[in-house]
Amino acid sequence: MSAAMLDIRDVSKVFPISRGMFRGGAKLTAVGGVSLSVAPGEVLGIVGESGCGKTTLSQIMLGLLPPTTGEVTIDGQPLKSLGRLDIARRVQPIFQDPYSSLNPRQTIQEIVSVPLVVHGIGSSAERAKQAAAMLDLVGLPARFLDRLPSQLSGGQRQRVAIARALILKPRLLICDEPTSALDVSIQAQVLNLLADLRRELGLTFVVISHNLSVVEYFADRIAVMYLGRVVEEGPSAAIFANPHHPYTRALIDSALPIDPGGGIPELGLGQAFPDPINPPPGCAFNPRCPAVRPDCASRMPRLDAQGESRVACLYPLERGAVAAPASA
Numbered sequence: 001m002s003a004a005m006l007d008i009r010d011v012s013k014v015f016p017i018s019r020g021m022f023r024g025g026a027k028l029t030a031v032g033g034v035s036l037s038v039a040p041g042e043v044l045g046i047v048g049e050s051g052c053g054k055t056t057l058s059q060i061m062l063g064l065l066p067p068t069t070g071e072v073t074i075d076g077q078p079l080k081s082l083g084r085l086d087i088a089r090r091v092q093p094i095f096q097d098p099y100s101s102l103n104p105r106q107t108i109q110e111i112v113s114v115p116l117v118v119h120g121i122g123s124s125a126e127r128a129k130q131a132a133a134m135l136d137l138v139g140l141p142a143r144f145l146d147r148l149p150s151q152l153s154g155g156q157r158q159r160v161a162i163a164r165a166l167i168l169k170p171r172l173l174i175c176d177e178p179t180s181a182l183d184v185s186i187q188a189q190v191l192n193l194l195a196d197l198r199r200e201l202g203l204t205f206v207v208i209s210h211n212l213s214v215v216e217y218f219a220d221r222i223a224v225m226y227l228g229r230v231v232e233e234g235p236s237a238a239i240f241a242n243p244h245h246p247y248t249r250a251l252i253d254s255a256l257p258i259d260p261g262g263g264i265p266e267l268g269l270g271q272a273f274p275d276p277i278n279p280p281p282g283c284a285f286n287p288r289c290p291a292v293r294p295d296c297a298s299r300m301p302r303l304d305a306q307g308e309s310r311v312a313c314l315y316p317l318e319r320g321a322v323a324a325p326a327s328a
């Protein structure tokens with residue numbers, strides 16, 4: 001196996017909380033002991049409900065937030081040993097909202113050139129040339145260079161954000177809900193563009209979504225998060241064909257073709273997502289688990305190998321084990 005493009009080793013993020021009765025001393029574990037590795041050219045999908053820690057983990061991968069414990073390396077280099085330009089040349093973000101992430105007073109050419117300006121790279125003529133090349137790469141006509149974001153559609157703005165992310169020629173892109181703010185009809189176009197760029201440029205991707213169907217066709221491997229932890233991780237085909245964690249099964253059963261309006265799919269799990277300040281004892285999923293057993297509330301499962309995947313469940317589902325077998 002080749003060296004990892006991105007390696008996340010036992011990363012946690014704990015936020016001190018001071019709200020209401022929790023003033024002083026309370027802690028919220030947004031990410032708890034996550035280890036993941038992404039090979040060069042691979043697409044890792046990260047899925048889970050809102051509040052499970054996806055954005056916090058993405059900010060840590062981008063060096064925007066220091067982890068409380070653990071380490072992130074990119075191309076074998078610890079992120080914390082790299083300067084801002086070194087990080088920016090290796091990894092770039094694509095965020096959810098192409099409306100708020102683009103400065104409304106800048107032209108598209110200025111927006112796409114921002115990373116070059118920030119890092120003092122090139123003359124203004126060279127920057128203009130590169131911005132034009134990037135616009136072409138994402139399938140936008142050169143006449144857009146002089147326009148303002150308000151003159152573009154949501155899908156076109158997200159293409160601009162992708163052009164800006166590529167101008168420093170990073171090899172790794174972290175996409176946090178890249179299509180959740182877009183119309184359903186546009187979401188597939190943006191995902192197809194990312195897939196084309198991956199092929200043409202050999203990029204490595206982490207794609208984060210609350211909706212499994214967004215990562216289904218794009219991701220080689222999928223990590224399912226629940227309350228700050230990875231509860232199942234494996235090749236996409238194995239995750240869909242043979243989910244071992246009851247939570248993964250629930251996500252698959254609730255996955256919408258593509259999620260209109262970016263809402264949260266109805267999981268049919270009855271109870272709400274737990275409070276991360278007061279996590280349930282044992283397996284954090286046990287209060288909502290349709291297959292819960294008595295010791296699930298007292299024993300914390302580890303992420304162990306199961307078939308082609310890793311799963312954190314005391315009683316992982318077997319292939320096809322949906323209904324109880326008829327008695328012989």
Ligand SMILES: Nc1ncnc2c1ncn2[C@@H]1O[C@H](COP(=O)(O)OP(=O)(O)O)[C@@H](O)[C@H]1O
Nearest residue numbers: 015028030049050051052053054055056057276
């Ligand atoms: N800066 C912060 N301070 C305190 N709590 C935070 C902060 N950022 C995120 N959280 C909490 O961490 C948990 C995970 O949030 P987030 O990473 O945004 O999840 P997701 O992206 O999966 O919706 C949530 O409970 C959220 O309220």
Ligand SMILES: [Mg+2]
Nearest residue numbers: 054055056176
């Ligand atoms: Mg988020």
